[in-house]
Amino acid sequence: xxxxxxxxxxxxxxxxxxxxxxxxxxxxxxxxxxxxxxxxxxxxxxxxxxxxxxxxxxxxxxxxxxxxxxxxxxxxxxxxxxxxxxxxxxxxxxxxxxxxxxxxxxxxxxxxxxx
Amino acid sequence: xxxxxxxxxxxxxxxxxxxxxxxxxxxxxxxxxxxxxxxxxxxxxxxxxxxxxxxxxxxxxxxxxxxxxxxxxxxxxxxxxxxxxxxxxxxxxxxxxxxxxxxxxxxxxxxxxx
Numbered sequence: 001x002x003x004x005x006x007x008x009x010x011x012x013x014x015x016x017x018x019x020x021x022x023x024x025x026x027x028x029x030x031x032x033x034x035x036x037x038x039x040x041x042x043x044x045x046x047x048x049x050x051x052x053x054x055x056x057x058x059x060x061x062x063x064x065x066x067x068x069x070x071x072x073x074x075x076x077x078x079x080x081x082x083x084x085x086x087x088x089x090x091x092x093x094x095x096x097x098x099x100x101x102x103x104x105x106x107x108x109x110x111x112x113x114x115x
Numbered sequence: 116x117x118x119x120x121x122x123x124x125x126x127x128x129x130x131x132x133x134x135x136x137x138x139x140x141x142x143x144x145x146x147x148x149x150x151x152x153x154x155x156x157x158x159x160x161x162x163x164x165x166x167x168x169x170x171x172x173x174x175x176x177x178x179x180x181x182x183x184x185x186x187x188x189x190x191x192x193x194x195x196x197x198x199x200x201x202x203x204x205x206x207x208x209x210x211x212x213x214x215x216x217x218x219x220x221x222x223x224x225x226x227x228x229x
Contacts, residue, residue, distance in 0.1 A: 031215055042206055042219035043160070056216065088158055094215070102214050103150055106160040 003027075004107035006091050012113045015081060021110045023074040023091030032074040033104060034066060035090040043090055049074060050096050081114045088112075117142050119209050121220035128197050129228050136192045136223045138207030144168075149183065149190045150208040150217070160206070166190060197227045 004025045013019050023032065031050050035043035048056035049068040063085075065077040074091055088111050092104040118141040128134045140149065151163040164174060166183050174181045178195045194201055207220040 033215075040222075042222055045216060048215050050215065090158075090160065092160075096215075101165075102148060102210065103162050103165045104217060105162060106152075108157065108159040111158070 004091055004093055004105050006089075006107035006110050008110055009108065010111050010113075012115065013078065013081065014115050015083070017081075018077070018079045020078065021076040021089055021091075021112075023076075023107055024072055025093040025105070025107075026072055027093060027105065028071075029093035029105075030071055030096045031094045032068060033092040033094075034064075034074070034076050035092065035106075037088040037090055037109070039087075047076075078112075081112075083114050086112055086114045117144075117209055117211055117218040119207050119218050119220035121205075121207055121223050123223045124221070125224040125226065127226040127228065130199060131196050133193060133195050134197050134225065134227075136194075136205050136207075136225065138190045138192065138220060140188050140190065140207070140209045142209060142211050144211035147209060147211040148214065150210075151181065151190075151192050152206045152208065153203045154206065154222070155203040163192075194225075197225075199227050199229055201225060202227045 007022045033048050034046040036046055037043045045058050046060045047066045052068045063080050067075040088109045090109045091107040094104040095101050120139045147168045149166045152160040154160050164181055171183050180193045182191045204222045204224045206222045208217045210217050
């Protein structure tokens with residue numbers, strides 16, 4: 001099973017709302033990632049979790065709050081977002097250790113619109 | 116510093132033509148990994164290939180082939196006999212000592228017309 005699932009597929013929220021994005025994988029990967037992708041741009045790394053601990057935060061605003069409740073799940077909590085936060089949010093997972101199998105597998109993404 | 120350059124912003128070909136997507140990378144790491152991903156209009160990035168810095172063998176998978184040349188810091192991707200289903204944005208990516216951190220190129224949009 002090489003699948004990463006993400007819910008919801010689409011999300012529309014107001015600037016005062018609180019919402020969460022969810023990601024799940026069952027490949028036994030112990031590294032999970034959140035990326036943000038604007039139209040016609042490459043994915044931008046936001047957060048990396050290794051063994052359920054936050055290992056990389058790319059100076060993301062605090063209105064984005066990641067959580068990794070267990071090795072299979074990754075959440076991204078959203079609060080007081082701005083319209084410029086509208087984007088495709090991608091989750092990915094991979095092996096943790098360096099080596100020949102560190103490719104990341106991506107989910108289908110959540111397309112977020114902030115009104 | 117790590118950097119990936121995909122100079123071709125958009126390429127249009129007619130079905131059955133061969134097409135090569137260029138990728139040039141910069142890194143000071145002695146061990147690094149190169150990747151190609153496909154992103155169709157649906158949005159999901161699909162992993163195509165990984166190549167390790169110590170393995171310069173070229174690879175062929177069906178209509179896809181990859182040419183890795185350390186001497187020119189390039190990792191080019193060729194699609195033979197292109198098909199409409201190949202239409203997508205293709206990203207080249209690099210990871211180095213911090214192997215969890217990927218550096219993506221800006222992507223090349225491939226349009227294959229029937």
